[in-house]
Amino acid sequence: MIKPNYIEKLLDEVEVEWKALGEVTLPTSNIKWRETKDTYRYIDLTSVSRETNKIIKTTEISAEDAPSRAKKLVIKNDVIFATTRPTQQRVCLITEEFSGGVASTGYCILRAKTNEVLPKWIYHYIFSSDFKRYLEENQSGSAYPAISDAKVKEFKIPIPSLKVQEEIIRILDSFSDHTAELTAELTVELTALKKQYEYYREKLFTFEEGEVEWKSLGEVANFRRGSFPQPYGKGEWYDGDGAMPFVQVVDVGEDMRLVQNTKNKISKLAQPKSVFVKEGTVIVTLQGSIGRVAITQYDCYVDRTLAIFESFLVNINKKYFAYQLQAKFAIEKDKARGSTIKTITKEEFTKFLIPIPPLTEQERIVSILDKLDALTISITEGLPREIELREKQYEYYRNMLLSFPKEEVED
Incomplete structure (x- = not known):
């Protein structure tokens, strides 16, 4: 220091x-x-x-x-x-x-x-x-x-003199190198943890033949796509008295939760033209960043780029279903159509097969994955925070080292 x-x-x-x-x-x-x-x-x-x-x-x-x-x-x-x-x-x-x-x-x-x-x-x-x-x-x-x-x-x-320039450059370079090293170390640690998480998830989702029943999503749940009045950019569809959170792909995080505040709020006028979703509903993104899954933590309206799982046709733990959905989309999204904006249709993912073990086994799997997930999220969130603090420190010293009185050059 x-x-x-x-x-x-x-x-x-x-x-x-x-x-x-x-x-x-x-x-x-x-x-x-x-x-x-x-x-x-x-x-x-x-x-x-x-x-x-x-x-x-x-x-x-x-x-x-x-x-x-x-x-x-x-x-x-x-x-x-x-x-x-x-x-x-x-x-x-x-x-x-x-x-x-x-x-x-x-x-x-x-x-x-x-x-x-x-x-x-x-x-x-x-x-x-x-x-x-x-x-x-x-x-x-x-x-x-x-x-x-x-x-x-x-x-x-x-x-200043070349000697002073050299010393200040040496200090700034050392800060820059240290920040880069820290970022690289944390990134390696995070990558290893994610691979470990994926390994354990795959192990937990691997069953012997005949051990579980495999069902398509269409056999497991009732679902529909969200909706929104067109055109998107019309001002009267947004905000105003009685506006509600409007969930789009960008509002679905990677921690099975929605962002705290959605990018847009849907107006009272537009609400009848969208789809209302209660807190605790499983949703998944079908376009762009495909396969982001969330269990909604507040009431909201949902865009047509997401699927909403409204009820279940079999005895299944909601969180287990969400984890299975996330794992299945992680595989299938690479096959999605489109070059710039990838898309999976409702008809395509209706055929996705997921294993349905006994409810007690589902709950055990969820308990393990929740712990692994919490650890992964903690490090994932900590990485950018640590980098940001280091960059702010670097910026502080950089501005201090490059600050010289300007009285001589004022007009």
Whole structure:
């Protein structure tokens, strides 16, 4: 952990000059396509991961198949910054692997004058709260906000000595590396736990031949699809006095529960055109994120992209049924139709077969799965919380380390 007094000492009476990015970076050139069929790595706006700030994919292009936006040559230690939706801060420091590649014109290329500023100094400062505020104030457009390269290069950054830059970069890199390591460790732990959960669930759902009766969903339960008046976007269908929670696919969590507050509330006018569902009803998503199961914890109305199980035709534990439904859809959803939005029809899942052991055995299975589920959910929820806390800590120290007095540059 870095002690605040160390930071204060490091920054105490540091001489700093404020310069525009354009003053401390070199001009860059566009590609001049060769006559040969040489290929280049093309870095487009989907190439850079916002999570890791690294290039995750590129395409190979030549002069013959190059997109019109593939123009900007990049070399090692260039900082590339996406000027489309700039507040998302899609940023990357070019490594040796991608040196000599071609970036889309949607990137601003910042090539440091290394006798004045280190490339990583620019890279880290782009994540500062000051720069983010500058982007918010200077981007234009609503549907596709953007900022020009020229405007990016007008932004002024503090330039302390190279020695001070090196020390601050060292501290920020150590924080960044530690955060990445922690995230990787927690992700591995979570993946292992989920595999263990799936293993035990499969073991619990494995029965010897003749040990249980297998029935189709159509033989086990009465069900129907939800509904909603069309068109979806009509304002009078939402909110107002007497509005009720309206459950869509997005409102079904991965813990067999609905979210606390649904994305939309259905108006009193629209309610007769939808399907009312009582608290404690089993529902499952049939489109998009297929196979999310929930036992509703409040009264609500349900969209047509979900199936509602209204009553059971056999002696079955409701939670056991929900677990079986979840397990069955986990297998079958890969066969679902559609490319962008996957869909399973009511007719298709009516034929899904599930095992029906004695009620006492169902209750035993539910008890075990509930305990495993609680443990998995605890770690699943804890992972993003732990990462978020670490990122906030990193952001706090980053802003502290990059804060210098600005009196000298005020107009």
